[in-house]
Amino acid sequence: MPAARGVPRQAQAPGLVRTYVPEGPLELGLVLGPLRRGPGDPTFRAMPDGSVWRAALTPAGPGTLRVAAAGGAVRGEAWGPGAEWLLERLPGLLGADDDPAVFAPRHRVVARAWHRRPGLRLTRTGLVLESLIPSILEQKVTTDEAYRAWRLLVRKFGEPAPGPAAGGRLWVMPAPRTWALIPSWEWHRAGVDNKRASTILRAVRVAGRMEEAVRMPPAQAQARLELVPGVGPWTSAEVVQRSHGAADAVTVGDLHLPGIVGWALAGDRDADDDAMLELLEPYAGQRHRAARLILLSGTVPARRAPRMPRGDIGRL
Template sequence: MTTGMAVTGTATMTGIWAQPDRAYRIAQAKDSRFDGWFIVAVRTTGIYCRPSCPARTPNRENTQFFPTAAAAQNAGFRACRRCLPDALPGSPEWDLRADLAGRAMRLIADGVIEREGVAGLASRLGYSQRHVTRVLTEELGAGPLSLARAHRAHAARLLIETTALSFSDIAFASGFASVRQFNDTIGAVYAATPSRLRSARHRRVADTQGRLAVRLPVRAPMDSAGVLGFLATRAIPGVEELTEDGYARTLRLPHGPAVVRLRFEDGSGGRAAVHCSFSLTDVRDLATAVTRVRRLLDLDADPVAVDEVLGADPALRDSVTASPGIRVPGAVDAAELIVRAVLGQQVSVAAARTALGRLCAELGDRITEPDGTLRTLFPTAEVLAERGGEVLRGPRRRVETVVGAMRALADGSLGAHLGRDPAELRADLEALPGIGPWTAGYVVLRLLGAPDVLLTGDLALRKGAEALGLPDTVNGLLRHANRWRPWGSYAGMHLWRAAHLASAERAPARSA
């Protein structure tokens, strides 16, 4: 199957922090759309803030701009306790950028340095530690250890403010080597002791039944109905479920299994959020779990920029108006996504869901304390490589493709993680027997959150194009798609939705 795919490495808003006059105008306007894109630091107070901080805008000569909170901390600034600049949607830049810095930031957010150190980060990126440190310091104003330190500080603050855990438990759960290091970092970053942070949090959400409650901010608008619909139609029994007010699923995390329950808050005045309730085996996994939920729901997207570009195309204008803030759902596990893609490339969504349910029921690990119907983890690559052929039904070649891909994941010959270069990952996938351009493109689209992947060979996507009056041939659609860059992935979601609406009374078209 032919696939059209383009991955960009830059965006129109990349590097706002390096454009001080523009950054200052954004800070003056207190434009929340740019929260997470850059940091505003005030020399006279030693505080750094988000661009929309409600405090009085400092004079231009007293401001300094940084790409990350870690860079501001390295320069001696402390986080504003009023606007909480670390409690932000992540920068869309890390999805737009396929370069070393962007890939490193995705891995650091997933907790790789806490688990594997800088050596592990560098190994995943395919460079020496020295080179990775040099590039991150030059481009982001902070090396990998400083970036990880900022990540740990944010994880610690979440636990301080949302749990009743002791500070010593929080220190080690957040990845600090000692309580002293924890206290020193909290003091340096927030200019407060852990006790003061906890007492200042007047509306702390109490834990219930061992769960941790976290509110994740979202850039509005957010097409929550579209995300829920996408996840619900693909939900694997025992692993995922659609709830009365949201979505829930099991997670396989570094230190043990977990269950997350999600509820969307549309909010008022553009203050959308997702409320998460985590049941964790080990509280050290909280920050990683949060990062994976953010990627699953594509919460760090820039919906205003996406809608402006796609809405300018008359063919997509009505769809953008009907579904503002469309998202591209991501993935929480590489093995799960690859199996979904391979099984879904030749059958309907419903048939793929049935096959995946049987696979998980027979090979998935059972969690010790089931949460309602959620009692199963998606099988590991190792288990699928060994026993997948015994359980999977259907054409022999398709079964062999799944088993072969899982074997490559299990033995390390296929690296499928957030630090991969999109083009290199695509090439590695296509080198595996039975995996073609469509499957490889779909994995890159959802695993890496690549913003400009258009699966022009997808039958449902081309039916959507036809329904919207767009060219429905591969070459014709590719030519038209030039006007959608760098948001081809989001345009694809609109085309899939158009196909679904056009065939609502018929059998659903194939799409994984």
């Protein structure tokens, strides 16, 4: 039977399917949201029907995953060489390896957020580079600048995601060798300075060693990542939060997080990393979850200083 008029023939091809039934409440947007790098992320799309599409470069090759929840179950459908790999790890992606029951709120603001968002689970992608590269792009710049760079580089050097891929609007990020061959002027056009570009190049040259970190405990994985010059505790924590679902990998070195945590837990908008870690000590083992709940609470100090100045080296 021919494809329906106006609908790409590719969109009619079914993918592999897996159904997963979570043990408790699950909110897809909360669980998978950290994988989205801005509203225009070419590797991620949240649809009006509540489904989430994700394109990934797996060890088996590129793959596309559509996830939709209905009636207490989650249906995953996947396409491409990486389809089986993605479906095999669907429960982990949706937080099956996470155990929120061990979390005990110690502050009212955290308890309220925990009560209001029972569907929060920590995702575990099982992939390192897909979080490492955009995290490096986010070093010392505004999120808008980092998101723009990720969007431009993925669309120019990545490949269209297999399958229907949310109407053909998804892209798989470049392979390590492709990242390594991006010319210097293309980094410049994307607004990426030489320091961040050089860090990415060093990371992709040891891509295999980076991906090995997913089989290590989070602290050891962070140590492995930080062997790459230019990757520090901020970046490594941002990675293992996603690749490992690391409940205790609190982000240090962030411009805003210490003040937000300090304000929410102690009314101290000037808290630094040391003060933040001290305030989060009652949540040892679950500090990242506590920080996420604080962010979800919306309890933030009023802005009193200009935002980080935006620079665009691609227009110089």
